[in-house]
Structure formats: C-alpha cells, structure tokens
Amino acid sequence: xxxxxxxxxxxxxxxKPYVFLIGRLENGEAxxxxxxxxxxxxxxxxxxxxxxxxxxxxxxxxxxxxxxxxKAARIFTQKPSDVPELRHLxxxxxxxxYEADIRFAQRFLIDHELKGTVDIEGDYEYQDTxxxxxxxxxxxxxxxxxxxxxxxxxxxxxxxxxxxxxxLASKEKDTALIVSEKKVKGAVACKDEEELITKFLASVNxxxxxxxxxxxxxxxxxxxxxxxxxxxxMELAIGxxxxxxxxxIEADFMKTSKADAEGRIIIDGMQLLRDAFVKLEDYRLxxxxxxxxxxxxxxxFTDKGREIEAMFLENKQLLSEYNMQxxxxxxxxxxxxNVLNIAVERSILTGMPIDRVSASIASxxxxxxxxxxxxxxxxxxxSYAEKMERVKGAFVMEPKPGIYDNVIVLDFKSLxxxxxxxxxxxxxxxxxxxxxxxxxxxxxxxxxxxEDGILPEVIQRLWEAREIARKRKDETARFAIKIHMNSIYGxxxxxxxxxxxxxxxxxxxxxxxxxIQASAAEIEKKKYGVLYSDTDSCFVVSRAKTPExxxxxxxxxxxxxxxxYNGLVKKxxxxxxxLEMQFEKCFSKFLMPKLRKSETGAKKRYAxxxxxxxxxxxSITGLEFVRGDWTELAKRFQYELLDRLFHNKEILPFISEFxxxxxxxEFDSLLVYRKTARKNLDEYTKTTPPHIKAARKMEKxxxxxxxxxxxxxxxxxxxxxxHKIDYGxxxxxxxxxxxxxxxxxxxxxxxxxxxxxxxxTLGNY
Numbered sequence: 001x002x003x004x005x006x007x008x009x010x011x012x013x014x015x016k017p018y019v020f021l022i023g024r025l026e027n028g029e030a031x032x033x034x035x036x037x038x039x040x041x042x043x044x045x046x047x048x049x050x051x052x053x054x055x056x057x058x059x060x061x062x063x064x065x066x067x068x069x070x071k072a073a074r075i076f077t078q079k080p081s082d083v084p085e086l087r088h089l090x091x092x093x094x095x096x097x098y099e100a101d102i103r104f105a106q107r108f109l110i111d112h113e114l115k116g117t118v119d120i121e122g123d124y125e126y127q128d129t130x131x132x133x134x135x136x137x138x139x140x141x142x143x144x145x146x147x148x149x150x151x152x153x154x155x156x157x158x159x160x161x162x163x164x165x166x167x168l169a170s171k172e173k174d175t176a177l178i179v180s181e182k183k184v185k186g187a188v189a190c191k192d193e194e195e196l197i198t199k200f201l202a203s204v205n206x207x208x209x210x211x212x213x214x215x216x217x218x219x220x221x222x223x224x225x226x227x228x229x230x231x232x233x234m235e236l237a238i239g240x241x242x243x244x245x246x247x248x249i250e251a252d253f254m255k256t257s258k259a260d261a262e263g264r265i266i267i268d269g270m271q272l273l274r275d276a277f278v279k280l281e282d283y284r285l286x287x288x289x290x291x292x293x294x295x296x297x298x299x300x301f302t303d304k305g306r307e308i309e310a311m312f313l314e315n316k317q318l319l320s321e322y323n324m325q326x327x328x329x330x331x332x333x334x335x336x337x338n339v340l341n342i343a344v345e346r347s348i349l350t351g352m353p354i355d356r357v358s359a360s361i362a363s364x365x366x367x368x369x370x371x372x373x374x375x376x377x378x379x380x381x382x383s384y385a386e387k388m389e390r391v392k393g394a395f396v397m398e399p400k401p402g403i404y405d406n407v408i409v410l411d412f413k414s415l416x417x418x419x420x421x422x423x424x425x426x427x428x429x430x431x432x433x434x435x436x437x438x439x440x441x442x443x444x445x446x447x448x449x450x451e452d453g454i455l456p457e458v459i460q461r462l463w464e465a466r467e468i469a470r471k472r473k474d475e476t477a478r479f480a481i482k483i484h485m486n487s488i489y490g491x492x493x494x495x496x497x498x499x500x501x502x503x504x505x506x507x508x509x510x511x512x513x514x515x516i517q518a519s520a521a522e523i524e525k526k527k528y529g530v531l532y533s534d535t536d537s538c539f540v541v542s543r544a545k546t547p548e549x550x551x552x553x554x555x556x557x558x559x560x561x562x563x564x565y566n567g568l569v570k571k572x573x574x575x576x577x578x579l580e581m582q583f584e585k586c587f588s589k590f591l592m593p594k595l596r597k598s599e600t601g602a603k604k605r606y607a608x609x610x611x612x613x614x615x616x617x618x619s620i621t622g623l624e625f626v627r628g629d630w631t632e633l634a635k636r637f638q639y640e641l642l643d644r645l646f647h648n649k650e651i652l653p654f655i656s657e658f659x660x661x662x663x664x665x666e667f668d669s670l671l672v673y674r675k676t677a678r679k680n681l682d683e684y685t686k687t688t689p690p691h692i693k694a695a696r697k698m699e700k701x702x703x704x705x706x707x708x709x710x711x712x713x714x715x716x717x718x719x720x721x722x723h724k725i726d727y728g729x730x731x732x733x734x735x736x737x738x739x740x741x742x743x744x745x746x747x748x749x750x751x752x753x754x755x756x757x758x759x760x761t762l763g764n765y
Contacts, residue, residue, distance in 0.1 A: 001120050002026045004145030006210045007263050008105035010080060017080055019108040021118065022240060022263040024145055024210050031131040033120060033138065037108050039080045041100035042378045043090060045071040054089055064378045067428050072098060072378045080104035098378040110370050115351035117143040129208065150209035153327040154221045155319060158305030163193050163228050164312045165320055166200045169327035175203050176320045187320040194232045204238045209264060212238065215285045215330050217268045218257040223249055239263050267355045269330045275358040276339040282674060282705050285326060293332040298325040338476055345480035363484060364491035365498060371454045377428055382498035397520065397533040399592050399603060403745055406547055407590040407608065408540040408554040413580040415536035416489040417459045419511045421578040422569055426453030427499040440573050442507035443514045450574065459485065522564055523557060532592060534604060547588045554583035585610050589646035593741040609646040618642055624738055633670040634734040645742055655739055655753035663727050671730060672718060677704040690715040
C-alpha cells in the first residue's frame with residue numbers, strides 16, 4: 001500500500017527506540033508505521049582503540065570511508081539521546097565524529113532510501129480509524145498523495161482574552177462554531193467559550209487533517225487557542241490521537257514561530273507563499289486574497305477590534321459568515337497559487353517534511369547524505385564555523401549607460417549548478433593543498449579530483465528530473481526542482497552547512513566570474529558590443545535593424561558560445577561541459593540608467609521593451625517600479641514615463657501634466673508609503689526613520705507594517721492625518737529622481753519640464 005509521510009518522530013517503548021512514520025495512504029486512510037531501529041554514528045576505525053577506553057558501547061567495523069579515504073567504524077547507542085553525549089565525550093578527547101548530528105527519524109529515512117512517499121508491506125491493525133503497521137517492510141515508490149487540508153480562523157474580543165467564533169474549512173465540509181444562546185444560521189451555537197473550544201477540538205479530531213493551515217495561524221490563532229484552553233484546564237489537543245500541540249512563539253521578527261502537533265503538519269498560508277517566492281505588496285489576508293484569488297474579506301473595518309465586538313453583540317450570523325470567509329479564503333489562495341502542491345513536490349524531492357522544505361541547508365543535507373551513503377562515504381558533522389572572510393561574489397561588468405535598440409539578452413542556464421557538474425566541485429572531491437594527480441584547478445586555486453563526485457551526481461539527477469517534468473509539462477515539479485538546484489550554492493556557502501568550505505564556495509564564484517568575462521570577450525571578438533553583464537547574463541547590442549533579426553543573432557551567439565566552452569573544457573580540464581548559454585529575449589528598446597550624480601551606469605538597474613506571448617511588455621529590474629519602499633505614485637510615473645520613452649513619445653509635456661495632477665490632488669490615493677518596522681518602536685534610539693515617526697503617532701500599532709503619508713508636519717499615519725499633504729516632498733523625492741534618470745540622456749532636467757522647455761532629441765544631445 002502506497003502512502004505519503006506527513007510526520008516522523010520516535011518513541012522509547014520498553015527502553016527501546018522505535019521510529020514512527022505517520023501519513024495518508026492511497027486509499028484515503030491515515031496510517032502509522034512502527035519500526036525498531038538502532039541509533040548510531042561513525043568515528044575513524046583507527047580511533048576505536050582510544051574510544052573504547054573512554055566508555056562502553058557496541059561497535060562494528062565497516063567498509064564506509066571518510067572524504068580522505070580512511071575507514072570508519074560504526075558506534076551504536078541504546079537511545080538517540082545517548083548520541084550527543086557520546087559525541088561530546090569523544091570530541092573532547094580529540095576523536096572526530098561523523099554523522100552524529102542527524103535526527104534519529106531522518107537517519108531512518110535516509111537508510112531506508114525514503115523521501116516523501118513510501119510503499120508499505122505487512123500486517124496491520126486499526127486504532128480507531130488509524131491503520132497501524134508494526135515492523136513492516138518499507139521501500140520507496142512514486143505516488144502523488146491526496147492530503148486532507150483544514151483551514152482554521154478565530155474571532156476574539158479586542159484584547160484576545162475571549163473567543164467569539166471559530167471556523168473550520170476544508171474541501172470536504174465546513175464547520176462554523178460561535179458562542180450564542182440563540183440559533184445562528186449556518187453555524188453551531190455554543191452556550192459558552194468552554195463549549196466552543198470543546199467542539200473545536202472534537203471537530204479537528206473528526207476531520208483528521210494531515211495539514212492544518214490558516215493566516216497568521218501560529219502567532220495568533222493557535223497562541224490564543226492555547227491560552228484559552230489552559231484557562232479551562234484543557235490542552236490544545238489537535239494532534240493525531242488527541243496529542244497536544246506545542247508552540248514555539250518567536251518574538252524576533254526575523255524568526256518564524258513553530259507549531260508541532262504529532263501526526264499533522266501545521267503551516268501558515270503566509271509561510272507557504274513566501275516559501276514559493278510569491279511576492280506581495282504586503283501579506284495581509286485581504287491583500288493576498290484580492291491579488292491571488294480575486295476576492296477579499298467579507299467585511300471591511302475601520303476599527304476592527306471595536307467592530308468585531310459590536311458584531312458579536314448585534315449580528316452573530318454576519319460575524320460567523322465573516323469568520324468562515326477568512327478560513328475559506330486561505331484555501332482558495334493555496335489552490336490558486338498551487339503553493340501547497342509545490343511544498344509536497346519539494347518534500348518528495350528532498351525527503352524533508354512539508355513545513356521544512358524551505359530549509360535550504362537541511363534539504364541539501366538530505367540529498368547529499370543519501371548519495372554519499374550509496375557510495376560508502378561518511379560525512380562530517382556540522383561544525384557551525386564562522387566565516388573568516390567573505391565569499392567572493394559574482395562578476396558584474398561596469399554598465400554602459402544609454403538608450404539602445406534591439407539589445408540581446410544571453411544567459412547561462414542554472415550557471416552555478418552547471419559549474420559544479422562541469423568542474424566536479426564537491427566536498428568529497430576537494431583536494432586540500434592540491435595534492436595528487438589529475439586535478440581540476442579553479443581560478444581561486446582550489447583543486448578537485450577529476451572523478452565523478454557526489455554533488456555533481458546529485459545535481460545531474462535533479463537536472464534529469466527537471467527535464468522529465470518539462471516534457472510532461474509538470475510545472476509544479478519543474479519549479480520545485482529549480483528552487484533546490486538554485487539553493488545548493490547558498491547552502492554550501494553557509495557556515496551552518498556541514499560541508500562549508502570557503503575554498504569550495506569561492507571556487508564556484510571564481511569560475512562564474514571567469515566564464516562571464518570570457519563570454520563577453522568572445523562576443524566582442526565577433527564585433528558585437530557587450531553593454532552589461534552580471535552574475536549569469538550578458539546584454540549585447542546586436543546592431544540589428546529589427547527585433548526579428550536580433551533574435552536570429554542571439555540564437556547564433558548562444559550556440560557559438562556553447563561550442564566554445566565544449567572545446568575549452570575538454571581541452572583544458574579533460575571533462576564534459578554542462579555550461580549552456582541560452583538566448584533569453586530581445587529588448588527592442590532598452591534603458592541602462594546612470595548612477596545619480598555620475599556618468600557611470602547603475603549595476604542591476606535597467607528596463608526594456610520586449611514581446612511576450614505576442615504582446616508588448618516592459619521588463620523592469622532594480623528600478624523604483626519594483627521596489628517596495630517607493631509609493632504607487634512613483635511606480636505609476638516611472639512606468640508611464642518608460643512607456644512613452646520606448647514608443648518615442650514626448651515626455652516633457654507628460655511630466656508637466658503629471659505634476660499638475662499631483663498638485664491638484666488627483667493622485668492623493670497613490671501617496672502612501674508602506675514600510676515594515678523591524679524591531680519594537682522603543683528600540684529605535686539612534687535614528688528615527690519616517691515610518692517610525694508615523695507609528696509613534698498611532699493609538700495602537702496592530703502589525704509591523706506601517707502606512708503613512710508625508711505632510712507639512714512630517715510623516716503621519718493613514719489613520720490619523722491631521723495636516724496638509726506635502727506635495728513638494730513627493731515632487732522632490734519621488735518624481736524628480738525618476739525623471740532625471742531619463743532626461744539626462746536628452747540634456748534636460750525635471751525642472752525643465754516644469755518650465756515647459758521644448759524637448760530635445762537624442763540626436764540633438
């Protein structure tokens with residue numbers, strides 16, 4: 001019977017450790033497998049003689065070896081908690097330990113080659129509706145699960161000290177609970193808060209979800225539910241089998257709060273969006289719903305706390321409907337964006353639980369350890385070393401500012417993973433001190449044995465899986481694979497990674513710099529101008545008369561560059577090149593702005609006009625339009641300005657008219673600044689940014705996202721604007737920099753627009 005592993009842990013039964021895998025079967029039933037397993041780790045075989053003098057333990061010699069080729073011995077312990085104790089004893093006596101920091105359940109999965117899916121063979125029995133397998137045979141399989149997802153939302157008194165209503169929404173059915181002495185249409189009326197909580201816990205148990213989600217779920221809904229449960233001597237028992245939920249609430253904004261309910265995954269809808277790199281102006285449910293699902297909340301509030309309290313007293317049916325709409329909206333957002341399926345795909349790909357797939361180091365660890373084990377190699381423990389120096393970044397060519405026609409963009413497909421495959425960059429292949437023969441030497445001086453390494457093999461398998469997904473048009477799988485391929489370098493370059501090595505990290509970026517520079521040189525040998533190149537791309541002036549002609553030139557250049565590297569890598573390194581330059585697009589019009597108060601170009605800042613799916617589109621990178629700290633006024637102004645520039649329309653009259661409309665109040669709704677407070681307001685002591693000044697004028701700051709407008713009395717929060725808008729501020733700080741970045745190419749300024757000066761042409765300039 002095939003199944004998907006939702007949750008893993010272990011327990012001691014009669015002082016013996018058992019691994020529990022909990023999940024959902026292909027027939028829709030929930031399951032748990034119970035398997036005995038022995039905790040272990042490795043030391044060098046040559047250290048056994050010293051180790052046995054320090055403590056008593058069971059051990060065996062193995063055929064496993066470390067990166068240097070030295071044989072390893074396996075050390076067994078009675079309990080998983082004994083591993084860190086014995087490791088500490090060994091390491092304090094100079095004995096190096098290997099793989100002594102792998103979680104016990106994860107060790108079991110790696111050794112049984114299990115990731116997200118499992119094929120279970122063996123007898124079973126039922127505990128309620130849970131199918132229990134004891135000591136089954138487990139093997140990996142291909143299987144896509146139908147997981148049960150439950151979205152919950154609560155409504156409370158303003159101070160969150162009393163629960164009013166709870167909504168539970170799922171694909172199968174919805175349940176609305178509300179405290180009410182009278183019947184409420186579409187809801188279950190509860191006589192008091194205690195009954196509300198009791199029925200909520202029973203409903204979760206009845207639903208038996210694999211995943212519990214919501215919006216700000218852990219920091220608000222579950223935190224409040226836990227506090228209210230304790231007030232009645234109850235536990236927040238929403239795990240399988242009535243197990244209690246444990247919360248770890250993080251006060252630090254940069255950390256994510258966690259919830260653990262045995263047998264279930266608890267994950268915030270917001271977190272799923274962020275993990276899938278879905279960018280929003282802000283992450284309020286209303287914003288996400290409108291942007292991603294085409295609908296928002298049922299009721300718009302001006303003073304939410306007071307209005308919820310009034311609704312509870314006067315219109316409980318509306319409150320219940322509002323509550324349910326919030327819970328259902330989360331499910332609609334997850335469905336529309338496909339982010340939950342992406343998380344499931346990433347779990348199947350890496351073997352990480354759904355709520356930890358975004359942990360790039362742990363995901364990389366999981367993939368690498370599995371491949372190393374197949375090759376009989378043991379890996380070091382993570383040392384959490386401090387970076388003594390920075391990893392040298394990618395090459396970014398000094399841009400050549402200007403306005404251009406028919407600019408070709410060429411970029412390397414997955415450059416860093418391609419470099420790893422091409423040059424065998426791998427912790428296990430790293431040759432310290434460049435000792436040995438048949439080595440690949442990186443531009444930074446690091447050397448690698450010229451053999452088939454572990455990491456290149458991991459990447460090759462991901463690459464092949466991506467191609468299979470592409471052929472079957474499985475965009476979910478393609479995106480999941482792309483995320484992990486692109487995260488490998490970042491994981492390796494982190495001191496928290498067990499494979500962290502500054503020389504290895506710098507080997508990758510040094511090859512990347514050399515490749516981009518060599519590519520630009522080859523292109524220029526063919527008499528084409530490279531006006532800019534960065535991490536993995538080259539922007540080329542094609543000299544073509546039409547975009548169609550430029551497209552042909554672009555495809556030809558990409559093919560020639562690939563042929564160049566095929567020959568170079570074979571000749572210089574005696575390896576196969578996996579470097580693949582692609583023709584990405586042609587900008588029929590392209591702007592590379594200058595740095596402010598400078599004649600040099602601004603790196604990673606440009607805009608261009610191109611054709612996408614048969615329609616014109618403007619692509620903007622690094623400019624104000626795509627930056628969250630600029631107002632909608634600036635974004636609208638920049639987009640319309642670029643549109644006129646790229647279509648050869650006059651821009652001075654447009655600027656003049658735009659300024660008049662601003663001063664006339666037509667754009668007042670676009671003047672809002674939105675900025676996040678990264679710490680508590682009283683912690684801003686050295687400097688006080690505008691959004692903090694505005695926040696200090698608010699009666700209550702409900703979240704860390706501050707919205708304010710600049711007035712003649714300085715920044716004022718949206719809810720408390722008491723002075724006239726400072727239009728001069730918006731002219732100087734929002735419009736002028738954008739206008740001048742374009743007008744400079746015509747020898748004119750923002751002030752010229754206000755004076756009505758006749759526009760010059762590029763020819764005049």
